[in-house]
Amino acid sequence: MIYLDNSATSFPAPEVIRSAADAMIKFPGNPSSRHTLGLEAEKELESCRKRAAKVLGVESKEVYFTSGGTESDNIAILGGANIKKGRRVVTTAVEHPAVMESMKRLEELGFEVIYLPPEKDGGVTIDAIREAITPDTCLVSIMAVNNETGAVMPVDKIKPILEKTAPRALLHTDAVQALGHIPMSLKKWDVDMASFSGHKIHGPRGIGALYVKSGVTIHTPSLGGGQERGLRSGTENLPCIAGMTTALELLKPEDFELMAGLRSRLRDGLLSIPGAVQNGGEGSPHILNISFPGIRSEVMLNALSLRRIYVSSGSACARGAGSHVLKAMGAPLADNAVRFSLSRYTDKTEIDKTVEAVKETVTELRR
Amino acid sequence: MKEILLVKYGEIILKGLNRRRFEELLISNIKKALPPDSYADVRTSQAITYVEPAEGADVDGMVERLKKVFGIVFIARAGVFPKDMDVILREGAEYLVPSMERVATFKVEAKRSDKKFPFDSPAISREMGGAVLRRCRHLKVNVTAPDTVVRVEIRDKEAYVYADVARVSGPGGMPTGSNGRATLLLSGGIDSPVAGYMMAKRGVEINAVHFASPPYTSERAKEKVIDLAKILAGYTGKYSLYVVPFTEQQLAIRDNCPEEHLTLIMRRMMMMIAARLAKRSGSLALITGESLGQVASQTTHALAVTDEAAGDVPVFRPLIGMDKDEIVTVARRIGTFETSILPYEDCCTVFVPKHPTTKPTMDKILKSQSKIDMEYWVAKAVEETEWVVIENE
Numbered sequence: 005m006i007y008l009d010n011s012a013t014s015f016p017a018p019e020v021i022r023s024a025a026d027a028m029i030k031f032p033g034n035p036s037s038r039h040t041l042g043l044e045a046e047k048e049l050e051s052c053r054k055r056a057a058k059v060l061g062v063e064s065k066e067v068y069f070t071s072g073g074t075e076s077d078n079i080a081i082l083g084g085a086n087i088k089k090g091r092r093v094v095t096t097a098v099e100h101p102a103v104m105e106s107m108k109r110l111e112e113l114g115f116e117v118i119y120l121p122p123e124k125d126g127g128v129t130i131d132a133i134r135e136a137i138t139p140d141t142c143l144v145s146i147m148a149v150n151n152e153t154g155a156v157m158p159v160d161k162i163k164p165i166l167e168k169t170a171p172r173a174l175l176h177t178d179a180v181q182a183l184g185h186i187p188m189s190l191k192k193w194d195v196d197m198a199s200f201s202g203h204k205i206h207g208p209r210g211i212g213a214l215y216v217k218s219g220v221t222i223h224t225p226s227l228g229g230g231q232e233r234g235l236r237s238g239t240e241n242l243p244c245i246a247g248m249t250t251a252l253e254l255l256k257p258e259d260f261e262l263m264a265g266l267r268s269r270l271r272d273g274l275l276s277i278p279g280a281v282q283n284g285g286e287g288s289p290h291i292l293n294i295s296f297p298g299i300r301s302e303v304m305l306n307a308l309s310l311r312r313i314y315v316s317s318g319s320a321c322a323r324g325a326g327s328h329v330l331k332a333m334g335a336p337l338a339d340n341a342v343r344f345s346l347s348r349y350t351d352k353t354e355i356d357k358t359v360e361a362v363k364e365t366v367t368e369l370r371r
Numbered sequence: 372m373k374e375i376l377l378v379k380y381g382e383i384i385l386k387g388l389n390r391r392r393f394e395e396l397l398i399s400n401i402k403k404a405l406p407p408d409s410y411a412d413v414r415t416s417q418a419i420t421y422v423e424p425a426e427g428a429d430v431d432g433m434v435e436r437l438k439k440v441f442g443i444v445f446i447a448r449a450g451v452f453p454k455d456m457d458v459i460l461r462e463g464a465e466y467l468v469p470s471m472e473r474v475a476t477f478k479v480e481a482k483r484s485d486k487k488f489p490f491d492s493p494a495i496s497r498e499m500g501g502a503v504l505r506r507c508r509h510l511k512v513n514v515t516a517p518d519t520v521v522r523v524e525i526r527d528k529e530a531y532v533y534a535d536v537a538r539v540s541g542p543g544g545m546p547t548g549s550n551g552r553a554t555l556l557l558s559g560g561i562d563s564p565v566a567g568y569m570m571a572k573r574g575v576e577i578n579a580v581h582f583a584s585p586p587y588t589s590e591r592a593k594e595k596v597i598d599l600a601k602i603l604a605g606y607t608g609k610y611s612l613y614v615v616p617f618t619e620q621q622l623a624i625r626d627n628c629p630e631e632h633l634t635l636i637m638r639r640m641m642m643m644i645a646a647r648l649a650k651r652s653g654s655l656a657l658i659t660g661e662s663l664g665q666v667a668s669q670t671t672h673a674l675a676v677t678d679e680a681a682g683d684v685p686v687f688r689p690l691i692g693m694d695k696d697e698i699v700t701v702a703r704r705i706g707t708f709e710t711s712i713l714p715y716e717d718c719c720t721v722f723v724p725k726h727p728t729t730k731p732t733m734d735k736i737l738k739s740q741s742k743i744d745m746e747y748w749v750a751k752a753v754e755e756t757e758w759v760v761i762e763n764e
Contacts, residue, residue: 303586304586306585306588309589310585310586365586
């Protein structure tokens with residue numbers, strides 16, 4: 005089996021599984037309970053938060069655990085937009101549905117949402133962002149890395165513009181695909197909020213985090229028992245929090261370069277196939293999106309699946325409605341797009357086998 | 372509280388000398404549809420089949436299953452009482468309360484097959500009517516147009532009491548197996564499961580054939596067809612699904628035959644393969660979900676050309692005169708619609724010509740078809756066919 009669908013989900017690291025299981029056994033109490041078991045669980049929770057914060061280079065009080073990237077995005081956007089500060093919200097046309105659907109909700113609530121179209125390479129330019137920001141802007145939400153093309157957005161250059169034009173506006177980034185794949189400094193980027201997911205970095209599913217800069221207040225839509233200092237209600241998922249913390253600690257910048265090397269190798273191999281076109285450009289080292297003319301995404305996916313090579317069609321839908329990302333980019337071969345997404349566990353042999361298999365498949369399907 | 376299910380069947384009583392065979396078949400189908408330990412006895416007397424639940428059986432669940440057994444017109448759930456008039460009146464009236472809350476007027480019809488019972492039918496009716504009126508104060512008697520009829524039956528060993536309002540409808544039709552076996556071409560769309568249902572309702576025992584074209588069709592598409600087949604098995608009982616690998620055949624047609632005839636030649640090859648599988652499995656006919664004019668391959672001309680390929684095997688097309696919304700209504704009712712509309716490719720949509728012929732002629736199609744060795748490809752497909760046993764879960 006060759007698994008190249010890591011942007012959909014990545015396999016949990018063995019260390020992650022152990023730490024989640026350990027937490028399940030050792031800390032069965034509810035962190036909110038007043039007795040000893042509750043206290044122990046709470047201590048473990050805070051220790052995880054501290055370790056996670058260290059990896060992210062932020063303070064522990066700035067880390068809030070959520071149920072995943074989607075919930076982080078929902079809280080950041082619905083909680084961060086504030087009509088008293090302004091009506092305008094700026095985002096891109098290539099965001100994840102968790103952001104897109106939150107934006108639609110904001111529109112229903114009376115906000116004016118600007119969806120910046122991407123360039124040919126799948127990214128948006130800082131000039132386009134600058135032009136969209138007005139004094140009436142209350143929130144900017146721009147993903148750090150696009151999940152279909154791997155395009156890297158200039159998130160690090162937005163804050164100075166906001167300070168000049170709309171100083172009260174908040175800056176959010178969906179960093180789900182950036183984490184573990186590109187060098188990241190939340191403090192240097194100077195974002196107010198950032199969303200993360202556990203299972204994209206070999207952690208468990210059902211867990212994520214939202215970074216909220218100290219001093220920033222948001223009006224959370226998550227209501228209940230007031231856990232996570234009121235930002236995200238619901239009993240804390242301690243086993244998965246422990247697992248995600250371990251996953252964070254296993255991230256190494258060296259892996260970025262390893263992945264980048266493998267991605268180049270894969271790209272060179274696949275682009276040697278007649279007609280093959282890359283969607284997007286140099287981006288995050290783990291995502292490669294390529295169209296093979298004449299072969300529909302789903303057919304290529306099925307054919308590779310029969311060879312036990314698992315990839316993703318560029319579009320999330322099986323039929324009809326294609327990828328909103330590729331469509332927004334104006335990619336001419338959106339129906340033929342295949343996404344290969346690597347992980348630090350991918351090796352050279354797998355890359356070479358994949359190239360061979362794709363070559364053979366293309367020959368068979370085009371005969 | 373002991374209960375019994377009275378199962379009333381429909382047209383099979385009209386079928387003269389065959390009636391006994393149909394009744395036996397219905398009893399056998401009822402037994403197959405119910406969990407083996409759920410019933411103590413199934414017997415027929417005077418055009419009613421009595422299903423006696425076992426001690427502690429899930430009677431609601433039994434009714435749900437019987438609702439899908441073809442040949443059944445309705446199922447009545449009756450209270451069973453000892454043949455003691457006081458008990459029948461007191462406990463019978465109590466048993467009727469939930470049913471009677473739904474109506475305003477009623478009358479009682481009593482039947483006494485045990486003529487030694489000390490009360491005659493009019494007396495039983497009168498007494499029961501009084502007992503019900505005393506128990507349910509809101510009711511009135513209406514002998515000409517009652518909201519419901521309360522029925523009291525004095526049998527050999529016991530007495531049964533129920534109200535018509537508590538009856539549930541069965542699917543009607545004829546008992547499965549009373550009309551031979553036929554092979555359904557099951558695609559995964561909305562139409563073919565409905566076609567299978569309609570023929571099964573007429574007493575046909577079905578099996579099914581599905582054409583799969585990996586990698587052009589996905590594993591999920593095949594799983595979807597199996598899911599649909601299982602829903603259908605709730606009505607038809609257990610059957611075999613033949614899965615025919617069809618990719619090479621489709622490619623051969625695409626690569627060698629004129630584009631405007633691709634779909635029709637493919638349909639013809641499907642018919643040939645299905646006819647051969649039908650004969651092998653003891654089927655006497657094919658069933659398709661074709662509806663006149665729905666797509667280019669379902670015009671009168673196209674169907675004539677398709678039909679020819681089935682040779683001496685008749686093709687049943689129960690949807691031929693139905694509109695799409697009529698088909699959808701049935702699909703919703705039998706529970707296949709939601710699965711049918713899941714968006715996976717089926718093999719019919721893999722290679723679609725831009726301008727398909729709508730008025731093909733036999734000689735033109737035969738000429739186009741002669742570009743490939745039909746017999747070779749048909750035999751190969753039949754050879755490589757796999758089969759799955761389909762059972763309702």
